[in-house]
Amino acid sequence: MTVTEIVWSQSGLQLRLTLAAENTWRLQSAMDGAFDDMGAAQTLAKDLGEPCLSARLPFETSQAERILSSFGLTIHQEGESISVRGALSQDEALFGCGQQFNAANQRGRRVELMAIDKWCQTEGNSYVPVPFIHSTRGYALFLNRYEHAVFDLGASDENAWEMLLRNAPLDLYIFENTNPARTLKAYSQLTGFAPMPAPWLFGIQVCRYWPDFSTAEGILEFYLELAQMLGGL
Numbered sequence: 277m278t279v280t281e282i283v284w285s286q287s288g289l290q291l292r293l294t295l296a297a298e299n300t301w302r303l304q305s306a307m308d309g310a311f312d313d314m315g316a317a318q319t320l321a322k323d324l325g326e327p328c329l330s331a332r333l334p335f336e337t338s339q340a341e342r343i344l345s346s347f348g349l350t351i352h353q354e355g356e357s358i359s360v361r362g363a364l365s366q367d368e369a370l371f372g373c374g375q376q377f378n379a380a381n382q383r384g385r386r387v388e389l390m391a392i393d394k395w396c397q398t399e400g401n402s403y404v405p406v407p408f409i410h411s412t413r414g415y416a417l418f419l420n421r422y423e424h425a426v427f428d429l430g431a432s433d434e435n436a437w438e439m440l441l442r443n444a445p446l447d448l449y450i451f452e453n454t455n456p457a458r459t460l461k462a463y464s465q466l467t468g469f470a471p472m473p474a475p476w477l478f479g480i481q482v483c484r485y486w487p488d489f490s491t492a493e494g495i496l497e498f499y500l501e502l503a504q505m506l507g508g509l
Contacts, residue, residue, distance in 0.1 A: 277336065277337050278334050278335065278336055278337075279334065279335065279337060280294065280295075280332045280333070280334050280335075281293065281294045281332060282294075282337065282340050286351055287351075287352065287353065288353065289305050289306075289351060289353050289358075290305065290306040290309070291303065291304065291305055291306075291351060291446075292304045292305075292306070292311050293340050293343070293344070294332045295332065295333040295334070295335040295339075296329060296330075296331065296332070296333070296449065296466070297329065297331065297333065297462060297465070297466075298333070298462075299451060299452035299453050299462070300449060300450070300451055300452070300462050300466075301343055301449065301450040301452070302420075302447070302448070302449055302450075303349070303360070303446065303447075303448045303449075303450065304445060304446060304447050304448075305351065305353075305358060305445045305446040305447075306445065307444075307445035311445075312445060312447070313330055314328075315420035315421060315447045316407075316420050316421055316422040316447075317329075317418070317420050317449075317466045317467040317468075318330065318420075319422070320467050320468055321466070321467055321468030322468075323468075324467075324468035324469070324470065324471065325468075326468030326469060329465060329466045343450065343452075347362040347363065347415075347450070348361075348362055348363035349361070349362050350362075351446065356442055356443050357440060357441070357442045358440075358441050358442075358444075358445070358446050359438055359439060359440045359441070360438070360439050360446055360448055361436055361437070361438040361439075362417075362436065362437050362438075363435065363436055363437075364383075364429075364430050364434070364435055364436055364437055365413060367412075368383065368411055368412055368413050369381045369383050369411070369412045370382050370383045370409050370410070370411055370412075370429050370430075370437070371409065371410050371411075371412075372406065372408045372409035372410050372416075373387045373389070373402070373405060373406060373407070373408070373409060373427060374389075374402055374404045374405040374406030374407075374408070375402050375403055375404040375405070375406075376402055377397075377398040377399075377401055377402075378398045378399050382409065382427075382429050383429055383430050384429065384430045384431055384434065385429055385430075385431055386426065386427070386428050386429070386431040386432070387405075387426070387427040387429065388400060388405075388424075388426055389405045389406075389407050389419075389424065389425040389426065389427060390402075390405060390424050391403055391404070391405060407419035407420075407421070407425055407427070407439075408463065409427065409429070409437075410456060410459060410460075414452075414453070414454035414455075415450065415451060415452055415453075416450075416451040416453070416459045416463065417437075417439075417448060417449070417450060417451075418448070418449040418451070418463060418466070419439055419441065419447070419448055420447040420448065420449055421441060421444050421445075421447055423441060423442065423443060423444040424441075424442060425439060425440060425441045425442075426439070426440040427439055427440075428440070449463075449466065451463065480502070482498075
């Protein structure tokens with residue numbers, strides 16, 4: 277049977293599955309009896325002046341059953357928290373979560389999706405967290421919310437990933453594309469494409485962790501060294 281959405285209840289939760297674009301599924305939970313179509317990606321696209329992707333394509337119910345079963349998805353709500361959980365294969369690697377300093381592969385880690393500054397530390401520290409992960413199995417997941425969230429990527433259970441969200445409904449995009457370039461394009465079409473930065477942003481950038489930036493003398497010394505390196509500016 278061909279439909280544009282499937283709505284069902286699970287453990288007191290009202291859930292909806294739609295096909296947002298080719299190979300791009302959207303799984304949502306209702307909040308106060310309604311589904312919110314304006315998530316973080318749609319808000320960002322609007323702010324960037326890009327069209328918001330909100331289409332619902334027709335699909336076969338058998339396709340939906342395949343998606344839910346192949347990922348082994350379970351959704352659970354307790355109080356003001358909601359979590360979604362899926363299976364991990366033995367050799368699967370997970371990349372993403374925005375800016376991270378510890379490793380490229382986040383498999384086996386618990387990632388807090390929140391901007392946190394830890395001076396010269398590499399664990400649990402990110403200035404640009406992004407609730408998006410890409411798997412070497414060919415799929416990608418995007419939590420379309422801006423509230424604080426936690427991604428458990430095999431830390432508690434090496435055979436499962438879990439996303440925990442508080443005070444917000446679940447809004448999860450599942451990208452089925454096996455080609456990472458196609459997946460990133462689909463993700464960007466959802467969020468909007470960033471504008472070209474100003475020309476000066478392509479110049480020299482210096483990390484604020486430079487050891488001598490704590491004093492005026494240190495800053496001047498660095499400037500003189502830089503000027504000499506660039507030909508005596």
